[in-house]
Amino acid sequence: MTSTATSIPFRANAAEALSNSPLRAAMRNATETFAKKRTEATASLPIEEWRTQASDTRLRVLENLGEYVDRFSANAVRAGAKVYRADNAESAVSIVGSILKDRAVQKVVKSKSMVTEEIHLNKYLETLGFKIVETDLGEYIIQIAGEGPSHIIVPAIHKDRKQVGRLFSEKLGCEYTEDPAALTKIAKKILRDEFLSAKAAISGANFAVADSGSLVIFTNEGNGRMCTTLPPLHIAVLSIEKMIPSLADLPKFMRLLPRSATGQMLTTYMSVITGTRKAGESTGAEELHIVLVDNGRTKIVAGEYREMLKCIRCGACLNACPVYRLVGGHAYGATYPGPMGIVLTTLLEGMEKAHPLLDATTLCGACGDVCPVKVPLPELLHKLREERVERGFTPYLERQGMVGFGFAAESPQLFSLGQTVARVFWPLAKKIPGLGALERMPIPAQITFGRSI
Amino acid sequence: MRVQLFGTCMIDTFFPETGMSVMKLLRHFGVDVSYPKGQTCCGKPANSGGYARESRKAAEQFISVFEGSKDPIVTPSGSCASMVKNHYHHLFKDNTMMRDKALAVADRTYELTQFLVHELKVHEAGLSGKGKITYHASCQLTRELGVKEEPLLLLQSLNGAEFIPMPYADRCCGFGGVFMAKMPEISTALADEKLDTVLSTGADTVTGCDHGCLMNIADAVRRRGARIAVKHIATVLAEGLK
Amino acid sequence: MTREELVNLFIENASKVSAETVRVTTDAELNGALTAILADTKSVFCQQDTAKEKSVVIPPDKRIDDYTGASVCIEEVAGAIAETGSLVCSSQGGKPIQAGLLPGHHVAIVSAENIYEKLDEYFGALGDSPPTNITLETGPSRTADIELTLTIGVHGPGRLTVIVY
Ligand code: SF4
Numbered sequence: 134m135t136s137t138a139t140s141i142p143f144r145a146n147a148a149e150a151l152s153n154s155p156l157r158a159a160m161r162n163a164t165e166t167f168a169k170k171r172t173e174a175t176a177s178l179p180i181e182e183w184r185t186q187a188s189d190t191r192l193r194v195l196e197n198l199g200e201y202v203d204r205f206s207a208n209a210v211r212a213g214a215k216v217y218r219a220d221n222a223e224s225a226v227s228i229v230g231s232i233l234k235d236r237a238v239q240k241v242v243k244s245k246s247m248v249t250e251e252i253h254l255n256k257y258l259e260t261l262g263f264k265i266v267e268t269d270l271g272e273y274i275i276q277i278a279g280e281g282p283s284h285i286i287v288p289a290i291h292k293d294r295k296q297v298g299r300l301f302s303e304k305l306g307c308e309y310t311e312d313p314a315a316l317t318k319i320a321k322k323i324l325r326d327e328f329l330s331a332k333a334a335i336s337g338a339n340f341a342v343a344d345s346g347s348l349v350i351f352t353n354e355g356n357g358r359m360c361t362t363l364p365p366l367h368i369a370v371l372s373i374e375k376m377i378p379s380l381a382d383l384p385k386f387m388r389l390l391p392r393s394a395t396g397q398m399l400t401t402y403m404s405v406i407t408g409t410r411k412a413g414e415s416t417g418a419e420e421l422h423i424v425l426v427d428n429g430r431t432k433i434v435a436g437e438y439r440e441m442l443k444c445i446r447c448g449a450c451l452n453a454c455p456v457y458r459l460v461g462g463h464a465y466g467a468t469y470p471g472p473m474g475i476v477l478t479t480l481l482e483g484m485e486k487a488h489p490l491l492d493a494t495t496l497c498g499a500c501g502d503v504c505p506v507k508v509p510l511p512e513l514l515h516k517l518r519e520e521r522v523e524r525g526f527t528p529y530l531e532r533q534g535m536v537g538f539g540f541a542a543e544s545p546q547l548f549s550l551g552q553t554v555a556r557v558f559w560p561l562a563k564k565i566p567g568l569g570a571l572e573r574m575p576i577p578a579q580i581t582f583g584r585s586i
Numbered sequence: 587m588r589v590q591l592f593g594t595c596m597i598d599t600f601f602p603e604t605g606m607s608v609m610k611l612l613r614h615f616g617v618d619v620s621y622p623k624g625q626t627c628c629g630k631p632a633n634s635g636g637y638a639r640e641s642r643k644a645a646e647q648f649i650s651v652f653e654g655s656k657d658p659i660v661t662p663s664g665s666c667a668s669m670v671k672n673h674y675h676h677l678f679k680d681n682t683m684m685r686d687k688a689l690a691v692a693d694r695t696y697e698l699t700q701f702l703v704h705e706l707k708v709h710e711a712g713l714s715g716k717g718k719i720t721y722h723a724s725c726q727l728t729r730e731l732g733v734k735e736e737p738l739l740l741l742q743s744l745n746g747a748e749f750i751p752m753p754y755a756d757r758c759c760g761f762g763g764v765f766m767a768k769m770p771e772i773s774t775a776l777a778d779e780k781l782d783t784v785l786s787t788g789a790d791t792v793t794g795c796d797h798g799c800l801m802n803i804a805d806a807v808r809r810r811g812a813r814i815a816v817k818h819i820a821t822v823l824a825e826g827l828k
Numbered sequence: 829m830t831r832e833e834l835v836n837l838f839i840e841n842a843s844k845v846s847a848e849t850v851r852v853t854t855d856a857e858l859n860g861a862l863t864a865i866l867a868d869t870k871s872v873f874c875q876q877d878t879a880k881e882k883s884v885v886i887p888p889d890k891r892i893d894d895y896t897g898a899s900v901c902i903e904e905v906a907g908a909i910a911e912t913g914s915l916v917c918s919s920q921g922g923k924p925i926q927a928g929l930l931p932g933h934h935v936a937i938v939s940a941e942n943i944y945e946k947l948d949e950y951f952g953a954l955g956d957s958p959p960t961n962i963t964l965e966t967g968p969s970r971t972a973d974i975e976l977t978l979t980i981g982v983h984g985p986g987r988l989t990v991i992v993y
Binding site (some may be wrong): 159162163166167208212268269270271274287288289292293294297313314316317320321324325328329344345347353354355356358359361362363379380381383384387388395398399400401402403404405406407408409410411413414415416417 | 845896912914919920921922923924925926929946947948951952954955956957958959960961962963964965966967968969970971972973974975976977979981982983984985
Binding site (some may be wrong): 531 | 595598599605609625631634646756757761765766770771772774775776802804805
């Protein structure tokens with residue numbers, strides 16, 4: 134049961150990514166810049182204290198998640214929203230589909246949301262005949278390129294300006310330019326018309342506030358604000374673990390999320406949306422539908438990987454990960470890449486499909502150090518590796534090798550015999566396919582240290 | 587002062603001369619070093635691979651070899667020290683007796699530079715050195731054990747040597763135990779990046795506290811044909827003894 | 829912290845996030861500042877609800893009633909946060925807060941007495957029934973989605989002027 138037909142071919146994907154030099158250059162530039170900005174943005178602040186507080190708040194929510202979700206739903210309804218619960222991806226997409234069908238809209242503007250990627254919402258809505266327009270610039274780029282996001286914050290991180298320039302001139306028929314400002318202007322103009330004519334919008338949410346029923350959305354470009362203020366119909370799709378207790382808890386996360394994500398003190402915009410437009414108001418959707426997606430979370434929160442759901446999707450662990458920095462997000466073959474992605478994908482999609490991802494880490498611990506809510510990523514990765522072994526998802530030869538290791542480790546005689554055998558057969562063993570790593574190690578010493586003293 | 591040395595399987599098998607440097611160094615500072623018989627491997631490779639049963643066997647062996655004494659256990663490896671100090675007790679969470687024993691050996695365990703600085707004050711001894719030296723801060727040493735300053739204090743104290751800090755010193759070199767064998771493409775690419783930063787310092791020697799990483803870096807040096815020595819910190823320090 | 833220190837802290841932090849800042853204390857100063865700011869603009873939207881908005885004088889040939897077509901929006905915002913240099917825009921009292929988003933230049937008037945020192949002060953006091961939309965605006969609209977090159981003015985305004993009054 135090593136790599137089944139349905140499991141993600143991470144190693145092959147990674148090898149391909151490694152030979153893609155524009156990708157590697159773009160990844161290096163981006164992750165390096167982000168990691169540096171994050172370090173600068175968190176220097177000389179009581180960051181450890183903030184992390185502990187934020188982690189505690191998130192844990193408190195997860196310990197009683199059902200209750201927080203209920204409270205949020207009741208308060209959102211009180212403020213004029215309609216709330217739906219979706220147990221899985223299929224029900225989530227069909228809820229959204231039927232809301233749109235009932236309103237006879239054709240086009241939907243959308244602001245960036247990872248959970249809609251997780252449930253493959255765009256694909257479903259497109260099969261129903263809706264036109265979906267992604268409005269975050271990065272999302273827009275990958276949408277017209279026909280790709281998925283390769284980073285949870287900067288979805289087009291893997292493309293350089295030349296690639297974006299070629300893409301725009303090819304797909305949008307504009308003149309080639311590789312100036313980011315000019316490219317941004319082109320997209321802005323197209324999207325402005327889409328915003329003003331759209332009758333429906335879909336957004337995600339960074340947080341959902343239980344006590345007030347509010348949604349909180351962080352953006353830099355302003356597209357989130359457009360989506361949530363211009364069209365009369367707003368559908369928000371979010372996973373259930375996004376809850377925070379009250380608005381008074383929000384500053385904790387405002388301080389950490391942008392700093393960890395992009396090194397900004399705060400994103401340009403942060404909107405708190407509570408229900409629908411009230412009498413006498415001139416802002417807000419006339420209809421607000423909130424789809425709360427479970428898709429396996431209730432099960433995760435009850436088990437030993439609960440802390441993964443503390444994640445606030447800042448992307449810092451991606452930028453810090455040596456493996457992610459090299460290969461980029463697409464190699465992970467899943468919605469969420471990087472360290473948090475390995476854990477979440479395994480939990481959401483199952484060991485059978487995701488087990489090769491568990492090799493995509495050196496367990497260096499850099500991810501755990503940067504996480505603003507102290508998700509114990511190295512611990513969770515390690516725990517999943519143990520589960521993979523227990524459930525028989527490691528290669529046969531590796532398992533046999535480890536059994537041999539176990540015997541030798543508890544028997545010094547056998548251990549030293551093993552050392553002798555290794556030394557004698559080293560030149561031969563190097564030639565065995567799959568033992569290429571020996572090539573990179575020195576030849577065992579003639580006399581071991583133990584015997585030389 | 588008496589000390590029990592855990593040599594590590596890697597030094598035992600591949601780098602006995604580093605083990606000799608450790609002995610020489612400790613003895614020079616008046617330490618009575620013993621090398622308990624029967625030691626094998628701390629279990630780290632199996633543990634990081636997720637093989638709890640096999641790493642437990644290694645841990646049991648380690649505990650049975652070292653538990654009879656109250657002396658400090660010193661080991662010239664950040665990842666082995668962290669295995670004993672941070673992971674052993676997790677392996678025995680369902681066995682109180684073994685867990686207590688695991689915690690007891692963990693308490694006595696020191697990574698070499700920790701011991702040299704905090705117990706022996708070697709950084710104040712005025713050892714000598716030569717050339718330009720840079721340092722790779724290995725992952726478990728830095729992040730799990732929190733040993734960040736000790737190696738720097740030691741290297742900066744060497745008379746006659748110039749210590750040059752490496753950019754991103756604590757970034758993973760791509761060794762990762764089983765990772766090296768399972769993901770060779772990424773592992774070598776990371777080692778190559780590490781070597782770039784090593785060479786950017788202009789140093790003639792790169793050192794560190796873990797032979798796993800140093801081996802991986804040495805392989806990158808070999809592949810590139812670069813001219814730089816790769817030495818364990820114990821060797822660098824032992825060379826400076828009169 | 830005195831009111832004036834708070835104002836100064838806010839102005840300092842708003843400048844750090846690339847907002848242009850002006851401090852005025854009289855209607856005359858306000859209009860003086862605006863004349864300079866509006867010199868080259870074609871169309872200005874201002875709802876003129878609050879007392880300070882009412883004292884704004886807009887040349888009749890520049891006034892426009894539809895914010896979607898305006899090049900500038902002048903409005904008094906609900907408040908500001910000194911710690912982060914952010915404006916607090918609120919839908920309370922019938923404000924169309926998207927009006928400050930669509931035009932390329934947002935001119936926000938902040939009353940000095942509505943500046944909070946910390947985020948916690950503001951959000952701690954909001955309670956459980958906030959207005960439909962509260963938006964914190966911190967500097968001009970930006971993106972770094974192409975090679976992390978900072979580009980100002982994506983969907984929102986590329987220019988933000990803050991007038992503390
Ligand atoms: S796990 Fe932590 S660091 Fe990674 S995305 Fe989530 S919150 Fe950010």
